[in-house]
Amino acid sequence: MTDMQRMDVPLTVAGRTFSSRLLVGTGKYRDFDEARAAIEESGADVVTVAVRRSNLGQDPDAPNLLDVISPSRYTILPNTAGCFNARDAVRTCQLARELLDGHNLVKLEVLGDQKTLYPNVMETLSAARTLIDDGFDVMVYTSDDPIVAQELESMGASAIMPLGSLIGSGQGLLNPDTLALILEHARVPVLVDAGIGTASDAALAMELGCDGVLLNSAIAHAKQPVLMARAMKRAVEAGRDAYLAERMPRRQEARASSPTRGLITE
């Protein structure tokens, strides 16, 4: 298989290397067992957890999420879901680092309002700067604004994570052209984070050249989450393959598959 000898390199973020390009969350599952089974089926190495909404040890008397999603098996990616300003987001990351024994890879998200959950890029930039100065490796949830993405990269963000569409909306990639502008310039990994609704959305994100996809509701809110987890694993792989294989040109005109004078039999 000559042409697959061009082996793909694995996803590397802030010096950490992951075998899967699919990153998943832990929210919205019916129970622990479903979450565990779906995450396992997804093949993800990285599991993001909402520090302010999960027990990572803050409450020593309640069940600890890390007993379900073990840090020895998964890279835990604490996130700042629920934070609406830079200060809260920074504190949340610092709490996570404490709870996770110095673990400094975080996913920053600072949201604009409760209704749209659209990122607040001004607060996001401010929090990112503080966190990077404080020694964190910061993966940043952001809008699809390519200039903001460049600014985040310039200040040392470890990964840029633009939305495909609103968090939990399942609308897929509403603006692939703008994502393409981010991809064109980025020198750090770019992962679509938010909006993926089904397998073809994930494949499309990868075909655009994204380095990975992070999703949660698309699996947890499917009727059969474990089966959808497998769909997403395969879709991310399919999209990555297709990106590397470089698709045929898109044409307005038809072109016969079988030429008048057959190549094979001549």
Place this chain on the structure above:
Amino acid sequence: MTDMQRMDVPLTVAGRTFSSRLLVGTGKYRDFDEARAAIEESGADVVTVAVRRSNLGQDPDAPNLLDVISPSRYTILPNTAGCFNARDAVRTCQLARELLDGHNLVKLEVLGDQKTLYPNVMETLSAARTLIDDGFDVMVYTSDDPIVAQELESMGASAIMPLGSLIGSGQGLLNPDTLALILEHARVPVLVDAGIGTASDAALAMELGCDGVLLNSAIAHAKQPVLMARAMKRAVEAGRDAYLAERMPRRQEARASSPTRGLITE
């Protein structure tokens, strides 16, 4: 993995059962080796061959395509590519049956003109009727017209194969809503045939509920055909999984992945 106990049934066309829902062609490859490697990587059981453009034994002195794509390993699906009227298409199928020792599963395509290669549904209906009366199992390439699809099914077609977009155009599915009308009523397998350009197109076709996808140029004209063959295999599986898993609802509004009051840790 409880919810995957709902096992998928395999694709069955005219009583023949196939393990893969991806069907591929043999045209446009650089050489025999590339065709063989890509087809193998695709995992396809069914390989369609253009009778009028391939040597299936018509010329005993030239290399025979069946030595490359062995009927003992693959189900050969002779097609009538290059036929622009019912009579030529019928004759071509009859020739194929002769060359393939009575094999009666064929893919009928009767095209409207050299430029668009759009199906001529009037001639297609006429040829289908003749072939079915003559004992063929006929998979039919057609437009996305749902009434024509019903008519083909009524007369006994074994599978309906609407186009996604023009043959060889790689534009994907230009009209998923109309495909959905066909899917809603069909009682025989429906496979998208023509127009698939990349992996996410194939996944989307399966998510709509198609029973399979047939493609050729999308693999053969990718820069790395063998890698694209793997992409397509995975994409069809991903799309099928996603269809069975039943995707999350699409919403205009955002919805937090991590609820204010966490389900997992409470």
Place this chain on the structure above:
Amino acid sequence: MTDMQRMDVPLTVAGRTFSSRLLVGTGKYRDFDEARAAIEESGADVVTVAVRRSNLGQDPDAPNLLDVISPSRYTILPNTAGCFNARDAVRTCQLARELLDGHNLVKLEVLGDQKTLYPNVMETLSAARTLIDDGFDVMVYTSDDPIVAQELESMGASAIMPLGSLIGSGQGLLNPDTLALILEHARVPVLVDAGIGTASDAALAMELGCDGVLLNSAIAHAKQPVLMARAMKRAVEAGRDAYLAERMPRRQEARASSPTRGLITE
């Protein structure tokens, strides 16, 4: 205004010339007054009426639609809405010709089923042939199949009227690429008939190069039909202007409106 000296020629169908490229129906209005006001505001010359569902004199004791939509002011275009086979459609046209004193311009529609109202192209072709032989000028509602469109034109249809999307769905143009295939070859007028939902849909149809647009629900089912009638009149004119003006190229890249070295002030 030099470049508008390229005056547009008016729409001509079967030798009849119309000043407006917007054609409208009479169904679904709240009452006669609303229908009259909306149709007047639309600026349409041609008003299509469903012969089987309107009283054009069949019932001498009931109000006659022609007293509201006067044939002295409008070109009445009888249509065969509600016909599901060629025979009924042909009879309906013959009845209309009788009621309208020999008027032979008709809109043929033969539908596939009650649910989708998608055209039955086989029956449509058969009815068109009969009607043309019988001296009718036939404008034909059809699918977006370019080969069927060519066949209709070959047999002498006066205008081809492909759907944009399902009748009454308001989904706009689901497949502009396929409409473009029809437009590329047609030598008779092509009018989008069915699916227009709002003004921009009508403008888009005209920008593709359509010769006109026929619609009904988009006006009658708007909250304010008379205002929407004006919207449609303006949208059709805007789309026609834009088509004739030939739009700027679409680019992936940005380009400054104001050049570094200003053309105007130098």
Place this chain on the structure above:
Amino acid sequence: MTDMQRMDVPLTVAGRTFSSRLLVGTGKYRDFDEARAAIEESGADVVTVAVRRSNLGQDPDAPNLLDVISPSRYTILPNTAGCFNARDAVRTCQLARELLDGHNLVKLEVLGDQKTLYPNVMETLSAARTLIDDGFDVMVYTSDDPIVAQELESMGASAIMPLGSLIGSGQGLLNPDTLALILEHARVPVLVDAGIGTASDAALAMELGCDGVLLNSAIAHAKQPVLMARAMKRAVEAGRDAYLAERMPRRQEARASSPTRGLITE
């Protein structure tokens, strides 16, 4: 015409009322005469001029743009095209105010880079704050980020002007869903500025509920600019009418225009 008695109110920005909702630029025309004719045909009241690229009197020996586009007839809207940081943009507005005898209505644009011309929202926010404090009425070109739009409105911007797509690209509205988020919350006028390519794009922007459209290349780069100017005038009016008329619902299913039991004739 009862339902049009709901008269539309005119566009009002910072206390100034305009009869047209179409705003145009002056760049890229072949010569003065073409610019003058196209602008006149567009019906625009507001004409935006790039202060750094036009002579508004900076050079007393060169032709003055204001002799072509007279401030007695048009509202001149100086813009900061070509500025890539807040300081340059602020200075440019101050220069414009001086040249235009105290005129304080400006269009602020601070761009991110020469290639994409995408707005730099950080610098834009900073410049907007300075200008508002300095007594300017500021219409602001920005991304489609709804949180940035709210921030601009909170600080006192007179109008929010999100892009439809990249300046000069003619790609239309790439992300109508995100524009809708801005429209939902804005209490000041929202005008699409950048990306409009043809008439249907302008109509669509207005149908979403935008208060106006600003464009330049779509007219100046059409093959026949004056004719396209008329197209745009009509398209903006059509889209506004359609918005006020409230379009029919969009449905997946068909619905007969002519009911089985006709309303009109009964």
